[in-house]
Amino acid sequence: MAVGKEIRTKIASIKNTQKITRAMEMVAASKMRKTKDRMQATRPYAKKIGQIIKHLAYANPEYKHPFLIEREVKRIGIIVVSSDRGLCGGLNANLFRKVLGEMQQWQSQQIAVDVCTIGSKAAGFFSMIRANLIGQVSKLGDTPHQSEIIGTIKIMLDAFTAGEIDELFLISNDFVNTMTQKPVVQKLLPVAVGDLGEESKGRWDYLYEPDAKEVLDSLLIRYVESAVFQGLVENNACEQAARMVAMKSASDNAGNIIKELQLVYNKARQAAITQEISEIVAGAAAV
Amino acid sequence: MAMTIHVDIVSAEQEIFSGLAEMVFAPAEMGDVGIAPRHAPLITKLKPGEVRVKLSDKDYQAFYVSGGFLEVQPHLVTVLADTAIRAKDIDEAAALQAKARAEEMLSDKSGKYDYAIAQAELAQAVNQLRTLERLRKRGA
Numbered sequence: 001m002a003v004g005k006e007i008r009t010k011i012a013s014i015k016n017t018q019k020i021t022r023a024m025e026m027v028a029a030s031k032m033r034k035t036k037d038r039m040q041a042t043r044p045y046a047k048k049i050g051q052i053i054k055h056l057a058y059a060n061p062e063y064k065h066p067f068l069i070e071r072e073v074k075r076i077g078i079i080v081v082s083s084d085r086g087l088c089g090g091l092n093a094n095l096f097r098k099v100l101g102e103m104q105q106w107q108s109q110q111i112a113v114d115v116c117t118i119g120s121k122a123a124g125f126f127s128m129i130r131a132n133l134i135g136q137v138s139k140l141g142d143t144p145h146q147s148e149i150i151g152t153i154k155i156m157l158d159a160f161t162a163g164e165i166d167e168l169f170l171i172s173n174d175f176v177n178t179m180t181q182k183p184v185v186q187k188l189l190p191v192a193v194g195d196l197g198e199e200s201k202g203r204w205d206y207l208y209e210p211d212a213k214e215v216l217d218s219l220l221i222r223y224v225e226s227a228v229f230q231g232l233v234e235n236n237a238c239e240q241a242a243r244m245v246a247m248k249s250a251s252d253n254a255g256n257i258i259k260e261l262q263l264v265y266n267k268a269r270q271a272a273i274t275q276e277i278s279e280i281v282a283g284a285a286a287v
Numbered sequence: 288m289a290m291t292i293h294v295d296i297v298s299a300e301q302e303i304f305s306g307l308a309e310m311v312f313a314p315a316e317m318g319d320v321g322i323a324p325r326h327a328p329l330i331t332k333l334k335p336g337e338v339r340v341k342l343s344d345k346d347y348q349a350f351y352v353s354g355g356f357l358e359v360q361p362h363l364v365t366v367l368a369d370t371a372i373r374a375k376d377i378d379e380a381a382a383l384q385a386k387a388r389a390e391e392m393l394s395d396k397s398g399k400y401d402y403a404i405a406q407a408e409l410a411q412a413v414n415q416l417r418t419l420e421r422l423r424k425r426g427a
Contacts, residue, residue, distance in 0.1 A: 041300055041301040041302075042299065042300060042301075044295075044297045044301070044302040045297045045298065045299050045300075045302075045367065048295060048297050048365050048367060049367055051365070052330075052356070052358045052365060052367070055328075055358070055360065056330075059328070146299065204328060205328070206328045206329055206330045207327055207328065207329040207330075207331075208329075208330055208331070209315055209316060209317045209320075209329070209330075209331035209332070210316060210317055210331075210332075214332070215330050215331065215332060215356075218332065218356075219330070219356055222356070222367075226299070229299075
């Protein structure tokens with residue numbers, strides 16, 4: 001029966017798509033668990049080093065590290081963390097929209113922006129909008145290592161030390177829960193001191209071994225590296241969660257379309273049968 | 288009860304130890320340090336070696352760190368280790384192997400290997416073994 005051949009092929013093709021999205025959903029779900037574990041494992045370190053940096057800000061060191069000094073902002077650097085692959089819902093799109101909003105604000109204040117990207121999606125986006133891309137790294141996979149991003153970070157740190165940029169921001173997705181990921185802008189340099197009470201400030205200082213300069217140099221660099229790495233690990237978890245949700249809704253949508261098409265197909269088939277019967281009956285009556 | 292100090296040991300990969308202790312010993316870059324409660328604020332870099340936490344007179348816990356930072360506040364000690372493992376988890380065979388490999392690299396004069404890397408690796412392996420040995424002596 002030739003009825004609804006197009007509809008049948010369409011149903012078959014949507015079923016195939018649904019199989020793919022469902023498989024991707026399951027892969028993303030299992031990967032999400034792993035990336036989430038990694039994210040939680042590295043969180044204590046990032047938190048502790050953040051606390052130490054905060055203590056440092058309370059102290060009154062005889063040596064002022066350039067990373068701690070605020071200066072007039074003429075040019076800033078941003079490190080944008082995105083995923084390597086698409087098909088993860090609005091994750092990257094939301095992030096880029098946030099970045100564009102921020103960039104517009106900076107532009108209205110006559111501040112130039114240098115960009116470093118982690119992940120191929122960000123690299124593609126920022127070369128498309130012709131931003132000033134000064135470094136990029138991508139294809140880090142699901143288990144990134146700190147050593148892989150050090151080069152990119154060093155570009156920014158060197159630029160900061162040389163006075164080419166006056167502030168450094170990290171823009172990445174924050175893992176709120178499986179359903180929500182929020183793009184956040186975090187200021188890395190100069191280290192944000194926050195609002196300190198006058199009382200606690202400057203009354204004491206650390207003992208430094210071997211000396212303040214050496215310790216602070218390596219500690220502050222380690223701080224930035226760990227913050228960026230944490231951003232990357234979190235972004236990975238976000239990517240998998242977003243992909244899982246996106247693929248789940250894609251599978252559901254495919255299911256709905258199949259149902260609707262099946263209904264249309266059945267109706268057409270019934271109509272054809274009815275018509276055939278009435279033709280036969282009419283023919284028989286005529287005889 | 289004796290005075291105690293809060294100790295946190297974290298490595299880049301995970302939290303290793305968190306709790307109260309009577310004293311902490313760590314391999315600082317300028318020599319080993321012992322931190323008792325109400326120690327003056329201190330920040331120092333760590334060498335590869337053993338961090339020992341004294342929980343009570345008889346109860347010690349040992350950790351191996353491959354370097355990192357130590358921060359001391361009067362009632363808080365934070366060890367930021369590059370990698371840290373509980374000393375009893377050190378795989379002795381792996382440590383011995385690493386030591387042999389590093390020594391081989393050092394003796395190889397052909398310039399194929401990076402001398403600095405080999406030396407760092409050797410220092411790590413030797414320190415892991417030393418931590419283990421000490422642990423065993425105390426346990427025996």
